[in-house]
Amino acid sequence: MSFVSPEFAWLCLLFFPLYWALAAHPRAQRALLLLSGYALYASWDWIFAPLLLAYSLGIGVLGVWLARQPHQRLPWCVALTLSMGCLAYFKYAEFLRISLLAVFNGLGFHPALPVWDVVAPVGISFLTFQAITYLVMVARQPSSVRPLPQVLLFLCFWPTLFAGPILRAERFFAQLDAGTPGRPREAMVALYIIVLGAAQKLVFATWLADTWVDPVFKSPEQYGGLSLLAAMVGYTLQIMLDFGGYTLIVTGLALLLGFELPVNFRQPYLARNLQDFWTRWHVSLSSFIRDYIYIPMGGNRLGFARTQANVLFGMVLSGVWHGPNWTFVVWGLLHGLGVVAVNLYKRAQGPVMPTWFSQTLTLLFVALAWVFFRAESVQAACSMLYSVVSNEHAFWQVKPWPMLMLLILVTVFLSLSHHACALQTRVVTWLQASPAWAVGAVLSLCIFGVVALGPSGVPGFIYYRF
Amino acid sequence: MARTLTVRQLGWMLIAAGLINTALWLDSLDTYLDARWQWRLQAVLPEVAFAPSRQLGLWLGRDAGSTLEDSSQDGPAPPPLRLPLQALPAGEFWPTIAVQKALPGPQSILFAGDSMMQGVAPFVMRELRQAHPDWQMTDLSKQSTGLTARRYFDWPHTIAQAIEAQQLTWVVIFLGPNDPRDMFLPDKRVSFATPQWLENYAARVDEILAHAVQRQVRVIWVGLPAMRDDRLQRGVAVLNPVFHDRAQAFGTDYLAIEPLIGVASLPFQKYQRDATGQSVSVRTEDGTHFTPAGLHKITQALVQHIEKANSP
Numbered sequence: 001m002s003f004v005s006p007e008f009a010w011l012c013l014l015f016f017p018l019y020w021a022l023a024a025h026p027r028a029q030r031a032l033l034l035l036s037g038y039a040l041y042a043s044w045d046w047i048f049a050p051l052l053l054a055y056s057l058g059i060g061v062l063g064v065w066l067a068r069q070p071h072q073r074l075p076w077c078v079a080l081t082l083s084m085g086c087l088a089y090f091k092y093a094e095f096l097r098i099s100l101l102a103v104f105n106g107l108g109f110h111p112a113l114p115v116w117d118v119v120a121p122v123g124i125s126f127l128t129f130q131a132i133t134y135l136v137m138v139a140r141q142p143s144s145v146r147p148l149p150q151v152l153l154f155l156c157f158w159p160t161l162f163a164g165p166i167l168r169a170e171r172f173f174a175q176l177d178a179g180t181p182g183r184p185r186e187a188m189v190a191l192y193i194i195v196l197g198a199a200q201k202l203v204f205a206t207w208l209a210d211t212w213v214d215p216v217f218k219s220p221e222q223y224g225g226l227s228l229l230a231a232m233v234g235y236t237l238q239i240m241l242d243f244g245g246y247t248l249i250v251t252g253l254a255l256l257l258g259f260e261l262p263v264n265f266r267q268p269y270l271a272r273n274l275q276d277f278w279t280r281w282h283v284s285l286s287s288f289i290r291d292y293i294y295i296p297m298g299g300n301r302l303g304f305a306r307t308q309a310n311v312l313f314g315m316v317l318s319g320v321w322h323g324p325n326w327t328f329v330v331w332g333l334l335h336g337l338g339v340v341a342v343n344l345y346k347r348a349q350g351p352v353m354p355t356w357f358s359q360t361l362t363l364l365f366v367a368l369a370w371v372f373f374r375a376e377s378v379q380a381a382c383s384m385l386y387s388v389v390s391n392e393h394a395f396w397q398v399k400p401w402p403m404l405m406l407l408i409l410v411t412v413f414l415s416l417s418h419h420a421c422a423l424q425t426r427v428v429t430w431l432q433a434s435p436a437w438a439v440g441a442v443l444s445l446c447i448f449g450v451v452a453l454g455p456s457g458v459p460g461f462i463y464y465r466f
Numbered sequence: 467m468a469r470t471l472t473v474r475q476l477g478w479m480l481i482a483a484g485l486i487n488t489a490l491w492l493d494s495l496d497t498y499l500d501a502r503w504q505w506r507l508q509a510v511l512p513e514v515a516f517a518p519s520r521q522l523g524l525w526l527g528r529d530a531g532s533t534l535e536d537s538s539q540d541g542p543a544p545p546p547l548r549l550p551l552q553a554l555p556a557g558e559f560w561p562t563i564a565v566q567k568a569l570p571g572p573q574s575i576l577f578a579g580d581s582m583m584q585g586v587a588p589f590v591m592r593e594l595r596q597a598h599p600d601w602q603m604t605d606l607s608k609q610s611t612g613l614t615a616r617r618y619f620d621w622p623h624t625i626a627q628a629i630e631a632q633q634l635t636w637v638v639i640f641l642g643p644n645d646p647r648d649m650f651l652p653d654k655r656v657s658f659a660t661p662q663w664l665e666n667y668a669a670r671v672d673e674i675l676a677h678a679v680q681r682q683v684r685v686i687w688v689g690l691p692a693m694r695d696d697r698l699q700r701g702v703a704v705l706n707p708v709f710h711d712r713a714q715a716f717g718t719d720y721l722a723i724e725p726l727i728g729v730a731s732l733p734f735q736k737y738q739r740d741a742t743g744q745s746v747s748v749r750t751e752d753g754t755h756f757t758p759a760g761l762h763k764i765t766q767a768l769v770q771h772i773e774k775a776n777s778p
Binding site for chain 2: 006009010012013016017020023094101105110112113115117119120183184187188218219221222376377432436439440443444447448451452456457458
């Protein structure tokens with residue numbers, strides 16, 4: 001069930017009042033949260049719920065084992081193998097088989113490799129990383145091990161279950177221990193970001209997808225160079241509004257549940273270089289890779305060359321995490337090479353660029369890399385990029401009104417990015433000072449506007465695939 | 467929390483905002499629920515409840531959601547659907563019908579259907595455009611559509627409009643997974659796969675074919691392959707005979723992709739053998755849509771079918 005579907009909205013109207021009513025009974029409230037997580041997960045496919053339960057129980061038991069034998073290598077190896085093994089099995093087995101077949105075929109062999117006909121549970125990549133944060137937490141501090149019901153609750157916490165942000169165990173359990181959950185936190189902020197996220201996704205990201213991105217990426221040969229560039233710019237904005245909108249919605253929902261989620265976006269398209277970009281884009285993933293992979297590999301402590309190798313490895317891993325496709329590998333590699341280039345430039349003490357120039361350069365690079373992220377194959381991405389300069393259609397042949405709308409949208413988005421925090425503060429302050437009926441009226445009007453300008457049906461989120 | 471807003475107030479505020487928007491969008495929600503879950507609010511709520519949303523729909527220039535009735539056909543009456551439909555023995559499928567020849571000159575092709583066609587159409591268009599740069603091709607495919615929930619999306623009307631507007635020579639149709647479900651007629655609900663359902667469904671197929679045939683537009687109806695989901699798999703066994711029978715009745719084409727992707731009278735298989743004998747995944751994880759390898763197979767079959775009809 002999508003977070004932007006009418007069914008979900010209606011269920012929320014029943015769920016939240018009941019959830020808040022149970023605030024004085026934490027056990028019952030957590031049981032309701034647990035049940036709602038499994039019900040939502042099962043709404044995609046009922047078979048996913050027992051899989052999640054089995055996985056969570058497994059992680060819980062491994063946590064207990066790790067806590068009892070904190071200095072042994074075996075529990076840690078088993079825990080890591082099992083938790084990552086599930087991800088590898090469900091998500092990468094077929095990719096590995098096809099890649100191996102290609103290698104063998106190239107060598108003249110035609111072995112019959114077995115096939116795995118499995119369906120990957122939704123959000124398995126996010127789930128696995130969250131599970132790892134729990135196992136690492138217990139391995140580092142055995143006393144932090146949690147009883148099974150709490151582990152189950154952590155791994156089925158529905159705001160982060162499907163597409164993140166990756167919620168670390170320490171952060172979740174700290175909030176649980178502090179006793180803060182149970183009542184809405186910063187309700188006006190929650191309402192503001194939920195409506196903002198819904199508008200970003202349903203109105204703007206969907207318009208970009210329908211008008212520019214999907215038609216052009218589907219049949220690039222039908223369009224001139226300028227249209228191809230517009231589609232690339234459109235996708236750059238679409239993925240931000242789609243994933244950013246999703247994150248805003250779930251962050252707002254979590255606040256209504258009484259939980260605070262990690263920040264996932266910090267106006268990434270204002271980044272001054274690629275290093276800066278990765279402190280702003282999908283922060284929960286990039287910080288996970290930094291803390292759980294890059295730093296344990298040595299980080300920047302083993303010399304310049306080794307640091308760059310670690311950066312490249314981390315970025316490629318970040319790409320592969322998105323899915324079993326070479327397009328993601330190339331996307332990660334491009335970003336890795338970009339970050340290495342930034343490091344080399346800094347080491348060479350190159351002149352400091354003007355802010356506007358470095359921001360534009362970074363945004364152009366990011367937009368170029370998104371072509372690989374969006375395309376069906378590396379070949380299709382290269383073909384699209386080549387078509388921008390070499391194309392049978394006239395370069396300037398473009399639909400004027402959609403083009404104008406795109407330019408306006410990009411300009412407004414980038415302008416507002418500078419003032420997003422200030423805008424949120426002003427709106428929230430006004431809402432907090434207003435009587436309940438006025439807030440309700442504004443909320444109703446905003447929902448009405450989003451539905452009126454939104455698409456028919458329920459569009460999917462890009463990051464649900466991962 | 468706001469200075470004046472209690473949890474109770476917040477709860478009531480959310481409920482009020484939800485109810486207000488439900489009332490204002492009731493007609494659209496009814497259409498959505500019909501298409502998604504086969505629930506009809508019209509069956510349980512009084513007509514007056516829909517008045518605000520219908521009025522609003524008129525103001526916003528949206529279809530107010532009036533229940534559409536099947537329009538009458540303007541062509542010759544075709545032979546009626548032969549009921550009961552014949553069940554196929556395991557391993558068999560409804561064969562391809564290739565009886566039409568293309569009109570001479572550049573072709574104008576419309577691709578219509580649901581998300582399956584959304585996957586296939588770009589590849590077919592690319593292949594055909596490389597071979598015939600002067601051909602016109604349009605892809606109108608739209609996900610979540612079919613012939614059952616006509617109120618949600620009206621394919622007979624859309625295709626008829628396209629035929630009139632674009633001087634088409636071919637229409638290629640590939641749809642079905644959204645159709646194995648009950649049908650809501652103006653006065654009643656008709657259960658899936660009953661004789662009455664089949665008659666009504668066939669009438670919608672006929673409406674498309676009759677309009678096309680009368681305007682000398684060739685039609686290729688692409689049959690459905692096996693599906694992972696049991697409900698859809700049973701649906702394929704009901705829909706393919708209808709598509710095949712109506713194509714035969716109107717003298718149009720039916721393309722069976724079952725031998726390439728998976729025979730519907732056999733259990734679902736995600737993998738098919740390729741030319742080198744290797745297992746290749748042709749279906750995505752949902753067991754309905756196609757991987758690039760599956761799309762390639764369907765594309766080749768469809769392009770060959772059209773090229774054959776285009777050859778002298």
